[in-house]
Amino acid sequence: MAASRRNRQAASRRRATSWRERLPARASVSRWLNGLLLCSALGLVAVLALRAWEGLLAMPVGRIAVAGKLEHVQRDEVRRVVAGVLEGGFVGADLDALRGHLEGLPWVYEAAVRRRWPDTLEITVQEQLPIARWGEEGFLNHEASVFRPRAGSRWQGLPTLEGPPGSEQRLMDYYQRLRDMLAPLDLAVTTLRQDERGQLDARLAGGLRLRLGSEDFLLRVQRFIDLYHNDLEARGPEVASVDMRYASGAAVTFHEPAQVAAVEPDRGQ
Template sequence: MGAILGRRRARREEQKKPVKTRGRRAPQGATRNAVVAEKPAGKGKSGGAPSVWFNRLLILLGAAVVFTAALKAVITVQSLPVQRISVTGELEHTQAQAVQDMVQPGLAGGFLSADLQQIQRQLEGLPWIYKATVRRKWPSSLEIHVVEELPIARWGQDGFLNHEGGVFRSDKAGEWEALPRLQGPKGSAQSLVEKYQRLVDILAPLNLAVEQLAIDERGQLEAVLEGGIQLSLGGDEFLERMDRFIGIYRTELAARKSEIERVDLRYESGIAVAFKEPTEADPSHVAGL
């Protein structure tokens, strides 16, 4: 029993002894049992800074190289010349070579630098071109599709009108002598085309064609039909007057179509008809119907 107690005392004494450690000595006044451990050898907080900055520099240099190469490629592509110009469409009055010659100055800057909208406007300024479509085809071609004007009437002495009332000029007016002629003050073309188309629709069931239609500064309409029949239509209410004319023409005038010289529709009710000069067997007269 005494031996066992002796061993326990010895263990307690050993536990009270300070523990020796490697490294720096404990500061003066520190607890005897405190353990002072040295930091393991190695890099501190700033130990990896040079490597991080070097990596960043490499990334920046790489990005600069890529950007420079891309910019150089874009500049190179922009300056590439247009090597082929194709012109398509049903061309009767426009030469494909004339179209190509017109667009050449706009291609001086290269394939990508060409202003396609400006080229389109220039082409649509040509006499017989109603609409032009211009597009790039990679890598060095330009495709142009042309829709020519379709004249529905002559305008004045040397002009033409399209279906929208647009006026265009041409030195080939002689080829279109059979077209009806429209005449009016400046700015009246579009509204006159609309009136002309209405008249054509109204007179078609009667087999009467409009050869001329004119409007003056006061808005008064005068028409000449096939066979030389002159119609005085008046102003804006000419559609109502035409309804009256159709009824009377069918019942009274159709049988004498070749004799009619002039019909005046400018009356509130009825019309006035002047017939052509008579032969000896057919005295002339003016009828009020």
């Protein structure tokens, strides 16, 4: 009986040992299965996400809404421009490229494009504000940038500035200074031109021509103001031109009968 008991105990120990030996193998299989399931789940999620993203990219723009106070730019024109260059659908649309095309329109100063879910592109347009005419066909905006619209008959009464390429900002500064300095005399500037040598020539309302040359701009304008206030204002309609390009004094030309008041020439012109 003792031998039988020892045999049973030995067999029990062998079964326990065998079970413990099989545990690591079963745990390894379990971990492998769990990893496989996790990878499969992640792959499924990635596939679904990719398909969802592809669906979003393919979603068309349902509506183009145009906002902003528009006078010269037609809303239908804005929509046509956007529709003509729109690529990639609602989500895939290149908003920067769309903005660039819109700002290429003559009367558009600035444009903003944004998405409004679920399918609307919202366009906000700010129009150009002409401050002066530039030559025969162009206009200057508030930043002295030239733009050339197809039509601008409403703005034909703006003062005209004209100068060499690259002189826009400088000439705008001259014009604003001259306008502000002459305002107390009720003299308005209608034209200001600068030639290749930098010579400034202005026309005032009523036709008076004011020649300012290329030097001492503020000093010469102030000398004209003093001269006009003290001697010429009473004869305003008779004055044809005033040439301030002299070291002192001025040359004044009157309408018929012709009279010219001459002074010493300015050798430093």
